[in-house]
Structures are given as C-alpha cells and as structure tokens.
Amino acid sequence: MGKERTIFICQKCGSQAPRWLGRCPDCGEWGSLVEERISQAPLSPVGLGSIGGKPAKPLSITEIETTGEDRMKTQMNEFDRVLGGGFVPGSIVLVGGDPGIGKSTLILQSLDRLARGGFPILYVTGEESLRQVKMRAERLGAGSAGLHILAETCLERIIEAGEKMNPKVIAVDSIQTVFSESLTSAPGSLSQVREVAGRLMYFSKASGITSLIVGHVTKEGAIAGPKALEHIVDAVLYFEGDRGHAYRILRSVKNRFGSVSEIGVFEMREDGLQEIVNPSELFLSERPKGSSGSVVVSSVEGSRPLLVELQALVCPTAFGLPRRTSIGVDYNRVSLLVAVLEKKVGLHLSDKDIFVNVAGGISIDEPAVDLGVISAVASSSMDKPIDPHTIIIGEVGLGGEVRAVRFAETRAKEGARLGFTRCLLPEGNRKKMKPMEGMEIAGVATISNALELIF
Numbered sequence: 001m002g003k004e005r006t007i008f009i010c011q012k013c014g015s016q017a018p019r020w021l022g023r024c025p026d027c028g029e030w031g032s033l034v035e036e037r038i039s040q041a042p043l044s045p046v047g048l049g050s051i052g053g054k055p056a057k058p059l060s061i062t063e064i065e066t067t068g069e070d071r072m073k074t075q076m077n078e079f080d081r082v083l084g085g086g087f088v089p090g091s092i093v094l095v096g097g098d099p100g101i102g103k104s105t106l107i108l109q110s111l112d113r114l115a116r117g118g119f120p121i122l123y124v125t126g127e128e129s130l131r132q133v134k135m136r137a138e139r140l141g142a143g144s145a146g147l148h149i150l151a152e153t154c155l156e157r158i159i160e161a162g163e164k165m166n167p168k169v170i171a172v173d174s175i176q177t178v179f180s181e182s183l184t185s186a187p188g189s190l191s192q193v194r195e196v197a198g199r200l201m202y203f204s205k206a207s208g209i210t211s212l213i214v215g216h217v218t219k220e221g222a223i224a225g226p227k228a229l230e231h232i233v234d235a236v237l238y239f240e241g242d243r244g245h246a247y248r249i250l251r252s253v254k255n256r257f258g259s260v261s262e263i264g265v266f267e268m269r270e271d272g273l274q275e276i277v278n279p280s281e282l283f284l285s286e287r288p289k290g291s292s293g294s295v296v297v298s299s300v301e302g303s304r305p306l307l308v309e310l311q312a313l314v315c316p317t318a319f320g321l322p323r324r325t326s327i328g329v330d331y332n333r334v335s336l337l338v339a340v341l342e343k344k345v346g347l348h349l350s351d352k353d354i355f356v357n358v359a360g361g362i363s364i365d366e367p368a369v370d371l372g373v374i375s376a377v378a379s380s381s382m383d384k385p386i387d388p389h390t391i392i393i394g395e396v397g398l399g400g401e402v403r404a405v406r407f408a409e410t411r412a413k414e415g416a417r418l419g420f421t422r423c424l425l426p427e428g429n430r431k432k433m434k435p436m437e438g439m440e441i442a443g444v445a446t447i448s449n450a451l452e453l454i455f
Contacts, residue, residue: 008033011190036185072119072168072210074110078265078275081304082237082250084258087114087169091257092197092204092211094229097239102248102268103214105140106239107171108133109272111212112142119168120146122161126153126177140272153187155180155196159203171212172200175229197232230254241268245361247282248273252302262302280307280418283360289388293380296391296420297372298411299364305407305414307391309359310369312376317353328358329373330365337373337396344400345448347381368405370396371424374447375454384455391415392450393425400447404428412439424450 008017010033015026023030071086080086087093097103108123115121125133130151137143148165152158155178162170172178179187180195197213204211215229230236235255241248250264265276276282284307288294293312298305310329317323326334334356342349354377358364371394379386386392393411395403405411408429415423416439423441430443444450 006035006037009036009190010034014190014194034189036189036191072114073117075113075117076110076275077277079106079110079250082252082258082262082264083235084252084255084262087210087212088234088257089168089210090204090208091234092201092213092232093235093237094213094215094233095237095239096215096217099216100243101239101241102266102273103239104136104173105268105272106248106250106266107173107212107214108137108142109140111169111171112137112140112144112147114169115144115146118146120148120165122148122150122165122167122170124150124152124158124161124170124172124178126151126172127174139270153177153179155199159199162203162207162209166207167209169210169212170200170204172196172214174214174216176216193229194232197229201232240363242361247276247361249362259302263304280305280414283308283362284418287359287388290385292383292385293376295372295376295379295386296388296415297364297369298391298393298415299366299369300407300411305411306362307414307418307420308362308364310364310372310376311357311359312373312380313355313357314349314352314377314380317351322349322351323353323355325354326356328361328363329356329369333367333370334373336398337370338377340396340398340400341374341377341447344446345378345451347378349377349381352381367395367403368393368411370394371402371444371447371450375450378451379454382455386454387422389420390422390424390454391420392454393423393429394444394450395426396447402426402444402446402450409433412436412441415439424453 008020010024010027012029012032013024013027015024017033021033024032071088073080073086095103111121111123130149133149150161175193175196176188178196179192183192183195185191200211236253238251238253239248240251246268248266248268252260252262254260265279266273267276287309295310296307297310298307324335338349338354341347356373372392374396375386375392393405393408395405397403404426408425412423416436421438421440423439424444427443427445430441433441442453444453
C-alpha cells in the first residue's frame with residue numbers, strides 16, 4: 001500500500017491543486033474543486049500491453065486484416081439509426097442526458113429487445129434495487145428471460161460477473177454510482193469516473209463484449225459525466241428533450257462506427273418510449289392556418305431531413321430596452337438576423353420585442369434556417385401570413401445575401417412528400433437542381449428578393 005495524500009481536483013476540467021481554491025486556475029469555474037485522497041502505488045515494471053492482452057508489436061498497415069463486424073440490432077429502428085446500424089461487438093457507448101429524461105427507460109427497452117433476439121444481456125443498476133427495476137420492466141413490457149439484472153456498484157465485482165456470464169452487452173446505469181477498490185476517492189468523482197470507464201474499455205476490447213454506459217448531466221455540469229468520458233468511449237449519444245413535451249431526441253455527437261449528428265425521435269408515453277417513424281408530420285400536425293409569424297423550414301440532422309414550424313412574435317416593447325428571446329434556435333444568431341433585417345430591408349424593429357420559437361420542443365443548430373427566421377419575423381412585424389404550402393431554406397450573410405446550403409434537393413423532396421408546393425431556396429442551389437414534379441422551386445439571391453416573393 002503506497003502513501004496516501006490529499007489533493008483537490010476540478011470536476012469540470014480535471015485540473016489538480018495541492019490546496020482548495022474557490023476558482024479553478026485552468027478553466028475558471030467557481031466552486032468546482034473537490035477533495036480526493038489518492039495513494040501513490042509503486043510503479044509496476046509490467047506494462048498494459050495491447051488491448052487484446054498479448055504483447056504489442058508494430059505491423060505494417062498492409063499486414064493488418066479487417067473483417068466486417070456483424071452488428072447487434074436492437075429492433076428499435078431509431079436507436080439503431082443513431083448507432084449506425086446497431087451495436088458493434090467490443091465497443092463502448094455512452095448515453096448522457098439530464099436526470100429524469102428517460103435514459104434508463106430507453107436502455108431497458110432496447111436491451112429487452114436484444115434479449116428477445118437471443119443475445120444474453122447483463123443490466124447493472126447502481127441506483128435502484130432489483131425490485132424497482134422489475135417494476136419498471138413490467139410497466140414497459142420488458143420481461144425477456146435473457147435479460148439479467150445485477151445490483152452492484154463495485155467495478156471489480158461487475159467485471160467478475162461479466163467474465164462468468166459472458167454476455168453480449170453489459171449496461172452500467174449509471175457510471176456515477178460505480179467505484180473501483182483501487183481508488184479511495186468517492187463514487188462519482190472525476191478520478192473514479194475515469195478509472196471505471198478506462199477499465200470497462202479495456203475489458204470490452206479484450207472480451208468483445210459491448211459496454212453501454214449511462215451518465216448524468218446536471219444543469220450546472222458540476223458532476224463529472226459524459227464530458228470527462230468522450231475521449232475514452234467509441235460513441236457518445238445525448239438524450240435530449242423538454243419535460244413539458246412528450247418528444248425525446250437521441251442525438252449522436254461522436255461515433256467511430258457511424259455518422260455523427262444523426263438523430264432518433266421518440267415519444268414518451270405511459271408504457272415507455274415509442275418510435276416516431278415520420279417526425280416531420282408530427283411536428284407540423286398542430287400548425288395554425290393563416291397565422292402571421294409562422295413558417296415551415298427544413299433542417300437536416302445527420303442524413304434525415306426534418307420539416308419544423310418556426311414561429312415569431314413581434315410586438316411593441318413596454319420598456320426602454322426591447323427584449324430578444326429565442327427557444328430552439330441560437331439567441332446570438334437571432335439577434336444578428338434581426339440586425340440584418342433592419343439594416344438591409346429597412347424594417348424598424350429597434351422598439352419591438354421579438355420572440356422566436358421552434359414548435360415541438362426541438363432545437364435547430366444550423367444556418368440553413370436563417371431565411372426562415374427572417375421571414376417569420378417580417379411576417380409577424382407586418383402581420384401578413386406566409387403561404388402555408390411554402391417551405392423556406394437558406395443561409396443569410398451580414399450583407400443581406402442568401403447563401404447556398406447543403407442537401408438542398410433532399411430538403412425540397414421532403415417538402416414535396418408532405419404536400420408542399422413551393423420552395424424558396426438560395427439561387428446557388430436552384431441552378432444545380434433538376435425540376436421537381438409538384439414543387440415550384442424559386443431561387444433568391446438577397447433577403448429583399450425573398451420577402452418580395454413571400455409577400
């Protein structure tokens with residue numbers, strides 16, 4: 001046993017300090033340094049070797065053999081889409097999200113479907129008892145005999161159980177509750193989280209067992225969670241959603257075996273999560289008819305085009321400083337577009353409160369909806385409704401020009417499939433597009449041209 005010493009570790013960036021400080025000297029976060037005890041164990045002359053457990057030696061890249069891995073499909077098409085086609089054997093996947101958003105429900109449902117397909121599954125719970133997991137499984141209809149539950153928080157015992165059972169997938173819910181006996185720090189600390197994730201990674205690569213890790217993210221981000229693990233795992237999935245809405249979005253932000261920025265859409269019901277096969281129809285189902293400030297924009301998430309309703313409300317301010325509020329779109333981007341609209345079109349908005357919202361609780365983070373934001377704000381300001389059969393696409397520059405966007409044809413086809421008859425898009429995209437049956441394609445070069453065609 002080595003000599004123990006006490007250090008203070010920042011739970012945001014991992015910086016270490018010999019004494020407590022109110023503010024981290026590296027990342028500048030206040031109150032993030034937590035006391036941890038570590039032991040200085042003697043260095044071992046034996047290295048870790050290769051991940052497979054054999055001594056590593058360099059090989060020419062032409063000598064390395066590659067074989068296609070058979071993915072394990074969960075039979076939840078939205079989940080498999082985000083994973084890139086299913087779980088890859090030996091991979092380690094991290095699912096993060098706010099507490100209570102539905103991470104455990106998603107994991108339990110997907111693992112039950114894997115178990116029904118003949119794969120032995122081990123679900124490790126560190127937050128709930130076996131009876132609590134059983135009660136949730138009964139509510140979700142997850143009762144496959146191939147799904148095994150283990151209530152354990154010690155990493156060494158979890159790995160021992162995995163070696164004896166040899167399942168196809170091990171799920172740990174959640175990593176903040178698991179600790180390693182080799183460290184004296186408390187469970188959930190940055191050192192414990194990194195140690196547990198690292199040990200699980202070596203175990204998965206050596207045994208070919210897929211590891212599925214659940215991580216919590218608080219509003220302040222004080223607890224060490226997915227941000228500390230993104231460089232260790234093979235895939236990082238974020239489960240997003242607003243508690244005021246029933247819709248949940250599973251988003252891929254890192255995937256070594258598939259595309260990033262892919263999304264899966266679910267609806268939270270009493271009997272668990274249900275897949276949304278056609279999210280565009282769902283997001284537009286309650287769109288008001290003949291209302292000013294409402295416009296349909298097309299956003300591409302990964303390889304999937306989504307049509308969503310973007311709403312704007314412009315009204316006189318009751319105070320000296322007008323308000324700018326945005327939900328679902330970037331606030332700074334909205335402020336920039338309002339300034340461009342006022343400067344290049346001459347629309348007086350300096351004494352108006354402006355509110356922008358994406359209906360359905362979804363968040364859009366791409367410049368292709370810029371022209372939609374400007375159109376919705378202008379529509380509400382002039383109190384003139386936009387043709388309900390029109391979709392608007394385009395990025396707007398500071399000079400008022402409308403710039404080309406990617407996947408313009410894919411966006412227009414999604415609109416035509418849902419019955420839209422007119423599409424406004426950048427002139428640069430229109431020149432490269434072929435005529436589309438049932439869809440009028442109109443190209444615009446500036447926001448002034450766009451507003452002339454819209455109104």
